Each structure stands twice: as structure tokens, then as C-alpha cells.
Amino acid sequence: xxxxxxxxxxxxxxxxxxxxxxxxxxxxxxxxxxxxxxxxxxxxxxxxxxxxxxxxxxxxxxxxxxxxxxxxxxxxxxxxxxxxxxxxxxxxxxxxxxxxxxxxxxxxxxxxxxxxxxxxxxxxxxxxxxxxxxxxxxxxxxxxxxxxxxxxxxxxxxxxxxxxxxxxxxxxxxxxxxxxxxxxxxxxxxxxxxxxxxxx
Amino acid sequence: xxxxxxxxxxxxxxxxxxxxxxxxxxxxxxxxxxxxxxxxxxxxxxxxxxxxxxxxxxxxxxxxxxxxxxxxxxxxxxxxxxxxxxxxxxxxxxxxxxxxxxxxxxxxxxxxxxxxxxxxxxxxxxxxxxxxxxxxxxxxxxxxxxxxxxxxxxxxxxxxxxxxxxxxxxxxxxxxxxxxxxxxxxxxxxxxxxxxxxxx
Numbered sequence: 001x002x003x004x005x006x007x008x009x010x011x012x013x014x015x016x017x018x019x020x021x022x023x024x025x026x027x028x029x030x031x032x033x034x035x036x037x038x039x040x041x042x043x044x045x046x047x048x049x050x051x052x053x054x055x056x057x058x059x060x061x062x063x064x065x066x067x068x069x070x071x072x073x074x075x076x077x078x079x080x081x082x083x084x085x086x087x088x089x090x091x092x093x094x095x096x097x098x099x100x101x102x103x104x105x106x107x108x109x110x111x112x113x114x115x116x117x118x119x120x121x122x123x124x125x126x127x128x129x130x131x132x133x134x135x136x137x138x139x140x141x142x143x144x145x146x147x148x149x150x151x152x153x154x155x156x157x158x159x160x161x162x163x164x165x166x167x168x169x170x171x172x173x174x175x176x177x178x179x180x181x182x183x184x185x186x187x188x189x190x191x192x193x194x195x196x197x198x199x200x
Numbered sequence: 201x202x203x204x205x206x207x208x209x210x211x212x213x214x215x216x217x218x219x220x221x222x223x224x225x226x227x228x229x230x231x232x233x234x235x236x237x238x239x240x241x242x243x244x245x246x247x248x249x250x251x252x253x254x255x256x257x258x259x260x261x262x263x264x265x266x267x268x269x270x271x272x273x274x275x276x277x278x279x280x281x282x283x284x285x286x287x288x289x290x291x292x293x294x295x296x297x298x299x300x301x302x303x304x305x306x307x308x309x310x311x312x313x314x315x316x317x318x319x320x321x322x323x324x325x326x327x328x329x330x331x332x333x334x335x336x337x338x339x340x341x342x343x344x345x346x347x348x349x350x351x352x353x354x355x356x357x358x359x360x361x362x363x364x365x366x367x368x369x370x371x372x373x374x375x376x377x378x379x380x381x382x383x384x385x386x387x388x389x390x391x392x393x394x395x396x397x398x399x400x
Contacts, residue, residue: 007254007266011247015218017240019232025220031290032219033248034255034264040217041248047211048233048245054207055234064234066207090231 008034057089060131062107062124064089072104079103083136085128085156087111087143095142103140106131111143111152120155128156138166145172208234257289260331262307262324264289272304279303283336285328285356287311287343295342303340306331311343311352320355328356338366345372 008030015026033041057063058070065071072078072092082103084095089107108123132139141156143149157167173191174183183191208230215226233241257263258270265271272278272292282303284295289307308323332339341356343349357367373391374383383391 004271005255005264005266007247007251008264011244011251014240014244014247017233017237017243018215018229020225020228027293028220028290029218030251031264031288033217034251035289037217038252040214041252043217044211044214045245045248045252047207047214048241048248051207051211051230051234052238052241052245055205064205064208064231066205071204088231089235090228093227 057107060127061105062089062109062127063092063105077102081135081137083131083139085139085141085143087149087152091142103138108143108152111146111148112155113148113151120159125159128160132160132163132165136165138168140168140170142170145170257307260327261305262289262309262327263292263305277302281335281337283331283339285339285341285343287349287352291342303338308343308352311346311348312355313348313351320359325359328360332360332363332365336365338368340368340370342370345370 011033012023012026012030015021015029016023021029033044054066055064056066058065058073059068060073061070063070063072067074079102083106084101084103085106085108086092086095087108087110092105092107095101095105106128108125108128110118110123112118112120112123139156139160141153143152153169160167171194172187173194174180174187180188211233212223212226212230215221215229216223221229233244254266255264256266258265258273259268260273261270263270263272267274279302283306284301284303285306285308286292286295287308287310292305292307295301295305306328308325308328310318310323312318312320312323339356339360341353343352353369360367371394372387373394374380374387380388
């Protein structure tokens with residue numbers, strides 16, 4: 001473009017810091033906000049400022065919250081002896097969709113990754129130990145099904161088993177509603193190896 | 201999700217006012233901004249406020265600008281007698297990509313649409329008349345290739361021809377690099393009807 005409008009360019013650049021937004025969609029967003037939805041633009045700026053000011057990590061599980069404790073940690077309905085370990089706060093809403101889970105969470109804020117120089121001392125495992133000491137009897141490790149996620153799960157297993165805690169892992173297999181032809185080979189491998197008897 | 205965090209929900213709603221952003225990608229953006237890029241979130245809030253405050257419409261052509269006149273209207277290099285009429289400011293960067301255009305613009309801020317109750321009195325045609333009076337000799341109508349865009353083009357033709365202005369329209373046809381099997385029937389129809397002789 002021959003015209004440079006600094007305020008437009010700065011906003012376009014800022015929008016490209018959002019995941020999944022490239023130069024073209026950023027520019028489309030800019031025109032949409034400034035031409036058709038200035039009210040929405042004001043709302044976005046205001047809610048961003050508000051969230052930056054209010055949102056912090058739960059003192060107990062590292063989930064995002066506006067309070068000292070997140071609603072899950074503060075709830076008396078949740079089973080405090082059953083702990084689900086996830087990599088990031090954004091994994092919590094995903095597990096919460098599984099209506100069957102009524103335990104609490106611990107967010108690792110990452111995963112072990114020797115290649116990136118992230119070792120056990122870089123993640124808050126002391127907070128996890130603390131939770132175990134408070135009476136957790138089972139930990140289900142819900143780190144991602146990646147090499148790093150698996151390594152992290154094994155590390156947690158090694159760390160917690162001596163303390164007499166049952167350590168489990170989310171099952172791997174064919175997604176419900178998934179068609180076999182769209183499932184990758186490694187997943188099918190796992191699904192075959194972990195096949196279960198229908199008579200059970 | 202069982203947990204409601206008002207500051208997160210408000211930000212998620214605000215992000216969904218962006219074009220092409222649904223609930224899932226909005227939530228992904230929220231976690232990205234708050235967990236991994238608070239600096240980017242601050243930049244976005246700041247540039248939004250800045251743009252809302254500074255960006256207005258060019259007094260002469262309705263393009264978005266920080267000044268009284270946009271850079272194109274203010275430029276002495278642009279041909280003021282050759283005018284390109286577009287529907288919205290976001291169409292200008294698109295036409296500017298065509299390096300061959302060295303004229304100026306007039307933004308209609310919409311198009312005629314009887315079904316939506318938008319008639320000639322609802323669009324700034326008086327500003328267009330004003331530009332013609334200032335010595336425009338050719339108007340190329342670059343409204344969208346939709347029913348409304350075509351109707352708007354014909355209206356402009358009817359309005360300006362009596363004033364002795366040459367009114368033209370962007371050509372329709374097969375996009376360069378476009379493969380025939382992916383071009384829709386109406387476009388191919390146009391491309392056939394407007395076929396040109398290679399001997400010319």
C-alpha cells in the first residue's frame with residue numbers, strides 16, 4: 001500500500017500477535033473495527049485492560065482466576081483427593097467438558113523438554129508435592145500426548161509413586177465419533193494394543 | 201465449563217466481535233494473551249485506543265486517515281482527474297496493489313441496496329458531484345461484482361454521464377493464475393462474452 005497510516009499499522013501489527021491471525025485477516029479486523037464496530041473496538045480495549053489487571057494464577061493450582069483461589073479449588077463439591085495434572089490453564093476447560101471429572105487440578109505451566117532446556121527444576125513440582133502432602137490419593141496425568149507430555153508423565157510417575165500415590169494417565173485411542181480412515185497410525189497402534197474385551 | 205471468571209468471559213465475548221473469530225478461537229486467543237503474551241495484550245489494548253482516537257475519514261474521499269486529508273488525496277503525484285469509486289475504505293488497499301492505478305479515490309461508504317432500504321439519498325453522492333466539479337474526467341467504478349455493486353455502478357453511470365464524464369467499470373473475467381475448473385459459471389459467462397482478439 002502506498003499510504004502509511006501509523007495508527008492503523010500499529011493496530012494491524014498488534015492484532016497479528018493473536019494466534020491464527022495473519023496480515024490479511026488483521027487488516028480485515030482493523031477495517032471492521034474502525035468502520036463498522038467502534039463500540040466493539042472499545043469493548044475489546046476495555047476488557048483487555050480489565051483482564052490484564054484482574055487475572056492472576058490460583059495460589060493453589062496455577063489456574064487463571066480473579067481471586068486468591070480459583071472456583072474449582074474453592075469449591076466444596078470437588079474431590080480434593082483426586083488430582084488432574086495439566087500443562088496449561090487452557091487445558092482445564094477441555095477436561096471440564098468431560099462431565100465425569102469431579103476432582104481438582106494442578107497446572108504445571110509447561111512440560112519437561114530437555115531440547116528446550118526445560119528440566120524438573122524449571123517447573124513448579126514443589127507445589128505438586130505440597131498438594132500430595134495435603135492428602136491426594138490419585139493423580140491422573142493429562143499432559144499432551146506428545147513426546148514431551150509423555151516424558152513429563154513418566155517423570156511424575158517416578159516422583160510420586162514412592163509417596164504411595166496412584167498415578168494414572170489419560171487413555172489413548174480412537175476418538176468417539178471418529179472414522180477409522182481419519183485416525184493416524186500411531187493412535188490406531190495404541191488403540192489396538194489397549195483393546196478391551198467387550199465381555200467385561 | 202464449571203468456573204466462571206467474569207474478566208475472562210468479557211474478553212472472550214469482545215474478541216468474538218472480530219470477523220472470523222468464534223467461541224473456540226476467542227478462548228484460545230484469551231489464554232494466549234494472558235499466559236504467553238501479556239506484552240502483546242497491552243499493545244493491542246493501547247493501539248486500539250490510539251486508533252479509535254486518531255482515525256477518522258478523509259474530508260475529501262472518506263478514506264481512513266489520521267489527518268484532514270489522506271495521503272493519497274494530499275499527494276501531488278496522484279492524478280486528480282482520474283477517480284476510482286469504491287464501496288469501503290478497505291477496498292482502497294486492494295486497488296492500490298494494482299500498481300498501474302495512479303488516480304485518486306472516492307469512498308461511497310456503502311452501496312445502493314433497495315432491499316435494505318439504502319437509496320441514493322443515503323450515500324454521499326453530493327461529495328462525488330463535488331469531485332467531478334473539481335475537474336475529474338474519468339470515473340472507474342470499482343464497486344463489488346454483486347447485484348448491489350452493479351446497480352450502484354449503473355446509478356453512477358446515469359448520474360455522471362450527463363456531466364460529460366467518462367464512466368468505466370472494472371473488467372470481469374478469469375483471475376490471472378486461476379484454473380478454469382475452479383472458476384464459477386457466471387464469471388466464465390462474462391469472460392466468454394467479453395473475450396478479446398489476440399490480434400489486437
